[in-house]
Amino acid sequence: MLPSLGIGRIIKSSIRHVSRKRRGGGGGGVVLFSRSLCVRTGGDNGSDAESTSPPPSTAAADHYDVVISGGGMVGFAMASALGKSARLSDRRVLLLEGGAERVWDLSPDYSNRVCALNPTTQHLFTSLGVWQHILDMRAQPVKRMQVWEACSEAMITFEGDEERPVAHMVENDVTLQALKSLIPSHVQVEYNSRVSGYQLPQDTSSTVTITLQNGRTISTDLLIGADGVRSGVRAAMGVQYLGWEYDQMGIVATLELSEPTDNTVAWQRFLPTGPVALLPLSEDKSSLVWSTTKKTAQHLLSLSDEDFTDALNRAIWDDKPRDARLESLHKGWLRLLETVLPWTNEGVVRQLPPSVTSVIPSSRASFPLGLGHAVHYVAPRVALIGDAAHRIHPLAGQGVNLGFGDVAILLETLEKAVLLGADIGDERMLYEYERGRQRHNMATMTSVEALYRLYTSEAPPLVLLRSLGLSAVNLITPVKERIMSHANG
Amino acid sequence: MTTILRRNLTGMLLGGVHRFWVPASQPHIYNAIILKKEAATYVTRVTPQGESSESTQSSSSSSDDIFNKHSNSDKTERSTYVEEEVAKFRYMSDSWWDINGDCKPLHSLNRLRVSLMREGLVQCGTAKMEYISGPQPLTGLKILDVGSGGGILCEPLARLGAKVVGLDAAEENVNVAQLHAEQDPRVQHNVQYVCGTVEEHAEVTKDQYDAVVASEVLEHVNHPDLFIQTCAQIVKPGGSIFLTTLNKTVGAWVGAVAIAEYALHLLPPGTHDWNKFVPRQELLFILEKNGFVTRMVHGMAYNPLNNEWYWIPNTAINYAVHAIKES
Numbered sequence: 001m002l003p004s005l006g007i008g009r010i011i012k013s014s015i016r017h018v019s020r021k022r023r024g025g026g027g028g029g030v031v032l033f034s035r036s037l038c039v040r041t042g043g044d045n046g047s048d049a050e051s052t053s054p055p056p057s058t059a060a061a062d063h064y065d066v067v068i069s070g071g072g073m074v075g076f077a078m079a080s081a082l083g084k085s086a087r088l089s090d091r092r093v094l095l096l097e098g099g100a101e102r103v104w105d106l107s108p109d110y111s112n113r114v115c116a117l118n119p120t121t122q123h124l125f126t127s128l129g130v131w132q133h134i135l136d137m138r139a140q141p142v143k144r145m146q147v148w149e150a151c152s153e154a155m156i157t158f159e160g161d162e163e164r165p166v167a168h169m170v171e172n173d174v175t176l177q178a179l180k181s182l183i184p185s186h187v188q189v190e191y192n193s194r195v196s197g198y199q200l201p202q203d204t205s206s207t208v209t210i211t212l213q214n215g216r217t218i219s220t221d222l223l224i225g226a227d228g229v230r231s232g233v234r235a236a237m238g239v240q241y242l243g244w245e246y247d248q249m250g251i252v253a254t255l256e257l258s259e260p261t262d263n264t265v266a267w268q269r270f271l272p273t274g275p276v277a278l279l280p281l282s283e284d285k286s287s288l289v290w291s292t293t294k295k296t297a298q299h300l301l302s303l304s305d306e307d308f309t310d311a312l313n314r315a316i317w318d319d320k321p322r323d324a325r326l327e328s329l330h331k332g333w334l335r336l337l338e339t340v341l342p343w344t345n346e347g348v349v350r351q352l353p354p355s356v357t358s359v360i361p362s363s364r365a366s367f368p369l370g371l372g373h374a375v376h377y378v379a380p381r382v383a384l385i386g387d388a389a390h391r392i393h394p395l396a397g398q399g400v401n402l403g404f405g406d407v408a409i410l411l412e413t414l415e416k417a418v419l420l421g422a423d424i425g426d427e428r429m430l431y432e433y434e435r436g437r438q439r440h441n442m443a444t445m446t447s448v449e450a451l452y453r454l455y456t457s458e459a460p461p462l463v464l465l466r467s468l469g470l471s472a473v474n475l476i477t478p479v480k481e482r483i484m485s486h487a488n489g
Numbered sequence: 490m491t492t493i494l495r496r497n498l499t500g501m502l503l504g505g506v507h508r509f510w511v512p513a514s515q516p517h518i519y520n521a522i523i524l525k526k527e528a529a530t531y532v533t534r535v536t537p538q539g540e541s542s543e544s545t546q547s548s549s550s551s552s553d554d555i556f557n558k559h560s561n562s563d564k565t566e567r568s569t570y571v572e573e574e575v576a577k578f579r580y581m582s583d584s585w586w587d588i589n590g591d592c593k594p595l596h597s598l599n600r601l602r603v604s605l606m607r608e609g610l611v612q613c614g615t616a617k618m619e620y621i622s623g624p625q626p627l628t629g630l631k632i633l634d635v636g637s638g639g640g641i642l643c644e645p646l647a648r649l650g651a652k653v654v655g656l657d658a659a660e661e662n663v664n665v666a667q668l669h670a671e672q673d674p675r676v677q678h679n680v681q682y683v684c685g686t687v688e689e690h691a692e693v694t695k696d697q698y699d700a701v702v703a704s705e706v707l708e709h710v711n712h713p714d715l716f717i718q719t720c721a722q723i724v725k726p727g728g729s730i731f732l733t734t735l736n737k738t739v740g741a742w743v744g745a746v747a748i749a750e751y752a753l754h755l756l757p758p759g760t761h762d763w764n765k766f767v768p769r770q771e772l773l774f775i776l777e778k779n780g781f782v783t784r785m786v787h788g789m790a791y792n793p794l795n796n797e798w799y800w801i802p803n804t805a806i807n808y809a810v811h812a813i814k815e816s
Contacts, residue, residue, distance in 0.1 A: 087624050090625070419603075421599070428588070
């Protein structure tokens with residue numbers, strides 16, 4: 001049944017740590033067979049090493065064409081993308097995850113970890129064949145976004161429609177499960193594989209060597225770092241990383257609404273302490289993302305569920321004391337806009353957010369907020385994706401979408417490299433990914449950072465400026481469309 | 490129909506305007522081929538009788554015909570290479586794979602010439618349908634790279650699945666190319682480097698290749714017509730020839746010689762001899778005369794600031810040609 005010893009060994013080792021087994025007779029298998037024959041060297045056959053086609057320098061190690069470090073949503077999306085690509089179908093792909101494999105079933109309770117997946121991400125997932133699986137499990141479309149603030153009347157709305165929602169709220173576990181369960185069988189996933197060191201080459205004449213804590217070494221033509229904010233791959237690259245921690249914490253929770261409604265609107269209100277967002281999960285449940293100062297966050301986490309709900313409702317409904325002159329200036333500005341742009345006035349209606357009756361017990365959690373950006377995403381035979389490359393404030397719901405955007409563009413770059421007959425670890429090809437992504441990610445991060453700074457201030461001139469600006473943007477459709485199209489990649 | 494029309498039109502346009510080479514008017518053995526591509530120089534000329542060729546042969550062997558070594562007896566009569574010409578390139582053999590060295594523009598030219606060849610072979614139906622959307626779209630094709638140098642163009646073609654023969658007159662280049670190919674298993678099994686001249690190769694490989702490429706070679710050839718004629722013998726009927734070279738224009742002298750070699754030192758001074766550049770129309774005529782139908786002619790431009798090549802409509806300096814041998 002097994003065409004060669006090489007494949008037999010791979011299957012054996014797959015059964016040991018891996019959830020999926022390698023196909024015996026496929027095209028990839030045949031390639032594997034011939035390559036393992038030609039380069040197999042003595043070495044440590046007794047260990048769980050399977051040797052296929054390593055370059056002469058690392059003959060004793062396992063060799064993979066691509067190794068992805070980190071089995072989060074972005075890491076698995078990358079693995080899925082590489083596995084599904086026809087141009088990369090002959091590559092051996094390995095995903096290393098430090099944690100244990102988790103058995104997961106869709107429970108009726110919503111998880112408190114939720115992301116808004118934008119249309120670009122939806123497009124990527126559709127092409128990977130996982131989107132329908134996500135919808136089948138659980139996803140709530142967001143057809144409208146309303147953003148307003150505590151210090152003025154100004155607001156902005158973003159409208160989607162039935163066919164093209166602004167985003168979908170999807171629990172992280174659902175996304176991860178969909179990606180994991182549909183990962184192509186020739187992609188190998190190894191859990192409990194903690195990396196103790198990466199040895200990166202100066203140029204493409206040698207390969208990357210990865211040492212695992214269990215002593216095993218792996219070599220690869222391309223290492224993809226999807227290992228999160230404290231990326232070990234980034235550290236090994238020695239790349240400069242610019243960033244800071246905000247004096248803020250994000251509080252997440254699952255909320256029960258007072259009555260079942262259509263609930264397809266995402267609400268976000270800027271408070272001087274940070275934005276609070278209610279994101280729809282179902283008819284009567286929403287997810288909370290509340291960014292606030294560390295001190296307030298500690299206080300909020302210590303409250304009882306009832307008191308927390310009251311505090312949240314106050315944050316959504318109560319206005320800050322307002323400056324009468326600012327109010328009248330803003331009213332005048334709105335009238336002026338309506339006169340100058342009479343045709344844009346339709347459809348911009350202020351809706352009232354739902355009121356929250358309770359917070360689901362023990363669904364409250366918090367996480368630190370920060371900003372960070374790697375000066376380089378790539379080096380010879382290495383590329384960073386997702387949070388390993390950039391970290392962003394959650395106020396625009398862009399974090400993981402940027403990561404999935406990285407996946408899409410890196411895949412495109414690697415496919416292009418294949419078509420040009422280039423080595424997939426060639427830094428000249430990888431720079432193309434870096435150039436394209438940094439341009440987009442930097443623009444997003446700068447805008448989000450500017451919004452954050454603008455809205456954490458209570459100074460009247462700034463309040464006036466942002467109110468006038470927001471109201472104007474809200475009425476000028478082309479500007480709004482530009483914002484939406486950038487946010488959607 | 491279109492083909493006939495195009496051939497007639499080309500003939501009419503060219504008639505009387507351009508000087509022709511008439512190889513038949515020269516003693517055959519004088520028909521020299523100088524292939525100084527990238528670094529290799531091939532000169533075919535009269536040699537004293539019985540003197541054996543200096544051309545070395547590839548150490549590799551294969552049962553396949555195209556990989557067969559050239560026999561000495563074939564070469565001695567009319568093939569040797571000019572040591573002085575080759576010598577200035579021998580020193581370069583170290584720098585082929587230094588992507589920031591002298592060969593930097595050749596590395597970045599791959600983006601254009603590999604795309605041209607891949608798309609050309611796919612669109613003219615030479616590439617096999619079952620492979621064109623897979624990881625190795627050129628699987629099953631045999632390609633000859635004349636003047637392969639260090640193998641800068643051979644390697645990507647090999648990764649695309651083609652069986653590539655890299656032909657070069659300088660043993661140093663063949664050795665460098667062979668060593669480098671061994672670093673990548675995807676390349677190693679698909680590429681074979683042969684030391685020799687195109688003329689010698691033509692004697693053992695008639696109508697064998699799906700494609701012949703001579704990239705940045707033609708401008709170093711003494712008699713391009715004989716070169717094309719030799720290539721025509723090697724290509725299968727219906728197969729392709731890909732050429733990239735320099736046009737014989739004032740612009741080409743300014744761009745490729747004055748600026749590239751002397752002002753910016755992108756290439757070692759003396760690399761190019763303007764007198765050997767081939768006017769575009771003349772090349773098209775030679776191709777037609779040797780039974781090729783030109784499918785595409787396109788200009789190329791190099792930006793030394795970002796080391797990138799671009800396709801441009803203007804063929805005044807660098808240009809690329811794809812032609813198909815009539816069946």
